[in-house]
Amino acid sequence: MDIKRRQFLKIAGLSTIAGLGAPAAFNLLLKGESSPVSFASSGSSPEASQEAAPTGVRLGMVIDQNVFDAYRGLAQKCITACHTVHNVPKFDNPKDEIKWIFEVPYEKAFTAKSHYHKNEQLHDSSFPVLCNHCDNPPCVRACPTKATFKRKDGIVAMDYHRCIGCRFCMAACPYGMRSFNWRDPRPFIDKTTYNKEFPTRMRGVVEKCNFCVERLAKGLQPACVEACGNSGAMVFGDMNDPHSEIRKKLAENFTIQRKPSLGTTPSVFYII
Amino acid sequence: MYDKKLIIPGLLVFLLLMISPIIINGLDAGPVPKLQKPKGVTKCVDSVQYMRTSHMKILDDWRDQALREGNRTPVEVDGVKYDRSLMNGCMKCHVEKKKFCDECHVYASVKPYCWDCHFLPEETF
Numbered sequence: 165m166d167i168k169r170r171q172f173l174k175i176a177g178l179s180t181i182a183g184l185g186a187p188a189a190f191n192l193l194l195k196g197e198s199s200p201v202s203f204a205s206s207g208s209s210p211e212a213s214q215e216a217a218p219t220g221v222r223l224g225m226v227i228d229q230n231v232f233d234a235y236r237g238l239a240q241k242c243i244t245a246c247h248t249v250h251n252v253p254k255f256d257n258p259k260d261e262i263k264w265i266f267e268v269p270y271e272k273a274f275t276a277k278s279h280y281h282k283n284e285q286l287h288d289s290s291f292p293v294l295c296n297h298c299d300n301p302p303c304v305r306a307c308p309t310k311a312t313f314k315r316k317d318g319i320v321a322m323d324y325h326r327c328i329g330c331r332f333c334m335a336a337c338p339y340g341m342r343s344f345n346w347r348d349p350r351p352f353i354d355k356t357t358y359n360k361e362f363p364t365r366m367r368g369v370v371e372k373c374n375f376c377v378e379r380l381a382k383g384l385q386p387a388c389v390e391a392c393g394n395s396g397a398m399v400f401g402d403m404n405d406p407h408s409e410i411r412k413k414l415a416e417n418f419t420i421q422r423k424p425s426l427g428t429t430p431s432v433f434y435i436i
Numbered sequence: 437m438y439d440k441k442l443i444i445p446g447l448l449v450f451l452l453l454m455i456s457p458i459i460i461n462g463l464d465a466g467p468v469p470k471l472q473k474p475k476g477v478t479k480c481v482d483s484v485q486y487m488r489t490s491h492m493k494i495l496d497d498w499r500d501q502a503l504r505e506g507n508r509t510p511v512e513v514d515g516v517k518y519d520r521s522l523m524n525g526c527m528k529c530h531v532e533k534k535k536f537c538d539e540c541h542v543y544a545s546v547k548p549y550c551w552d553c554h555f556l557p558e559e560t561f
Contacts, residue, residue: 323504
């Protein structure tokens, strides 16, 4: 078959148009919906953090700093409880440290608040900080392997099997709540308190608080909440349930979140 | 074919090298690993054959179900409940890693990375 240049160009042109146009047309016909608007371009003011309308379960925590100020050793008790339950290693070098929950002074916890002549109580109180399990978690968006993800109940969880140790999530987390295993953590886990029900981590993965998913599945409270006992220092529960204890606590008290202006909508609230 | 004199003997030498382990061992794959079976339990979560070939698939599925879907309901076999978990499920029956897991893994020369995080044997302390 002899094909002329003119004919060839015609066919090539038509098939290019068909090739480019068909998938787009198919997508429109099949889905019949417009593309979702990204959070960044939604035009919401950055100052007011907007909580989405409550749907389903959203687990959260209220930390009553007044109780922590009254009982000085309580925060340390929470930290020990958490770190033993999850086999968190203890490194002497602060650069290697792994922390799921730890204490920081007011100005480190609430960087956006004014620290000019702050009141005496804030001067020497230290705040327990942990993963905020944000409703709009930047770490999840940063993770290239979906090793960190948001569960339906609002917990920002991690699958260490998938973590490739790129530490994008650490850069993305505005709260610095993630730790990287620079060294093999196993030799640094306390042998006497090792929890055989929970795995350790390996070198080269990032880890953080998991809101004790494994304990919640058994009907238990998170380890830190349990360590607080009846003091009411920490209240954990479903914030979308109008009858939950945490809802009562939120309704009764003025609470603040960490860096709410970033729009991550943290699920950990502080009573000061 | 060019260089027939070189290529064919070369190929023969290569082939001989590749199959030398089999020849040296006299077509014998060595003693078949004997696993220590858990006491008091006769049935696993699936058939023996399936567990032999695809236990890693079950572990993978369980991980995704427990971690991602939040489905931690125990698997029930003959009224016995097993957690969807390596450490809290499988290894509650198959207590000794060395006499169960390692037996085959060493024999088949596979090095699963389960043990990097799961199960901390006493002797590492």
